[in-house]
Amino acid sequence: MRAMKVNALSELQSIRHALAERRAREAAEREAERLAAARRERERRLFELAVGPVERLPAHGRAEPARRPPEPRPLQRERDEAAVMREALSDEFDVETLLHTDELLSYRRPGLGLDVARKLREGRWAIQREIDLHGLRTDEAREALGRFVRESHQQGLRCVRVVHGKGLGSPGRAPVLKGRVLRWLVQKKEVLAFVQARPADGGAGALVVLLRPA
Template sequence: MNAAQRALPVRSFAELKPLRRRLAEAAAQEAERARAQAEAERRAQRERQLFAHAVGPVQPLKGQGARHWHVAEPPEPIPVQRQLDEARVLREALSDEFDVSTLLDVDDQLSYRRSGMGLDVTRKLRSGAWSIQRQLDLHGLRTDEAREALAEFIRLAHRTGLRCVRIIHGKGLGSPGKTPVLKGRVQRWLVQKKEVLAFVQARPADGGAGALVVLLQPGRRS
């Protein structure tokens, strides 16, 4: 006698028929559970076989037990606000209202030399004694863009030890009235930069009236 039969004692023949019905229901439920479990196992087996068929034979990599995985540290945040502040300082440091006329040598090319520099400095610049190492072309830039580009160029040129550079501001042939818009501003901006010792109008082969050749203070790598 099984546990179900022990749990349902028979006290009379009248109870035998309901007892058989309950036993049959219990047996049917047990069979259904067994069938469902077997079906789940078959399904899992089919899925494992499908995966193995899809990826093919695999082998564990050697030395995986001793491998240590490290999560890379996130990159440093970009100091956007600091960059914006530095750009603003560069723009504000070069004034368009600066009177450059009193600082330019009165000649046909209006050259400039910082106080204490001899005439031979501009003479050598004009003769090509200094080799032009880099140049900045301001064509097509708006005034604010040109101011910022010039300030950044001079700062980096000086930092990397360059001594002689060329600034191309254009002759103004495409401007209203064919007047050079940037030429005067570039002169005013340059005399305000402490890195600039002198500048002259470029020789015809180097841009003529549309460019300036600039001599910089000795930098770190000169």
């Protein structure tokens, strides 16, 4: 009987100890919450003192789309491509033996029949795009023509016009740019043939160029 009373007393003390620990823990948690709230209030007051009173803006109800940053421009690659074009299109290339100078100037790659130049001269292919090289320096014209031919071919164009002028404004009235354009076009793998344009399309100041299929 005495042992039972001792055990009951021991259990009661354990319960009281556990309750005391629980109350202490809850009190500590409440105190921590109070201190955190007090800290937030102090920070809010400091902010108001620093910037003055603020008001929440009314909700406008519009969805803000995610803005996509512009695509980076590959400047170095463009410079590299321009350098490649300058090196690939030589002004020293001997083009005279490749040109046909019957009644009008023309060029066609080996293996192409005479009818290709004839049809090109007759306008069987519609001119889809043109570039005017008037007023450009030699390096500018070389790069512009190389880019024009490459992009036209990539877009699937077959017939384009290149306006180089008649050279009337050049020293000695010699068509300097025209001779360079002939050399450059012959060196472009995208070019199958070209002929001097008809009078209505520029005559001796322009070329009609046939490109390979893309």
